[in-house]
Amino acid sequence: MKILETDRLILRRLLPEDLDGLFALYRDPEIRRYFPDGTLSYAETKEELEWFLDGHPDHPELGLWATIYKENGQLIGRCGLLPWMIEERAEVEVAYLLDKAYWGQGLATEAALAIVDYAFEQLNLSRLICMMYPENHASENVARKMGMTLEKVMEDETGQFLLYARGRDRK
Template sequence: MIVLETRRLILREFEAEDLEPLHRIFSDPETMKYYPAPFPVQKTRDWIRRNQERYRNDGYGLWAVCLKETGELIGDCGLVKQIIDVGTEVEIGYHINKKHWSKGFATEAAQACKDYAFVRLGISKLICIIDPGNAPSIRVAEKIGFTKEREAFIFGKNHAIYAGTKESGAGMERTAFGK
């Protein structure tokens, strides 16, 4: 099911058939540099299942990012509830296949997810949880208008928390919403 459409991308719900192309991304050591380790096949399968549960339970999750022109799955991007400190916040998360890095796809997908969260879902604040050494992810967060809010210990290490609010959400893009 298509959730979002941008100029160059389609974001849709994950399907079981997405395992192989998603695993190519998640098993790559360079792509997963800021995770504890690249994913084995079962962890990628669990990732897809967990997001399918999020679609049912939360109405959103991480979605497959596909090139509009070819249909190729090039990553994931979407919205995930995260427990940080004592509260729950909604994060925009993203991974793009390294052969498609530096083409603006992560920014385009993240901007579409931001627009969707603020306009369609009525969420007033979003975050990105980023390893402080992950300069490319920091650039994506900044390009969609997020600023560093604080640091937090999550997932077993310190992370920078970048945040944006609906009120500071200038620069809303033209995004077609599915569903």
């Protein structure tokens, strides 16, 4: 099921046959460098993929979506919207992860901007966030390009992280 389309990308629901492609990304220490759980095993990747097959189980309109490069039809990442409770507030995060062979071409920004429009226009959300470790400058730049600003520096058992956010009316 297609969620949205941009000039170069299609975002669609994950399918069981995406497992090998997703694992190729999740096993890569460089791609997973700024994730608290680091690289994932095949079984862990399968578990995550199955969790998102019909959208997020508690919020089917949200989830991680296969990100397909239209030019070659390849799965080059997964992007989407994830629900979180942060300091007792329900939040929705814009999430992005791409194959490193495709970094630096504006593709994450292209996906993220389309996700922001989708979230505000189609899903009627009023606020979006992004969380990243302070060292993840690429992720921070994508958040800024979505019109988000740094709201606070937070900390959990994995260390400090940045909370970027924007409301719907801030283009």
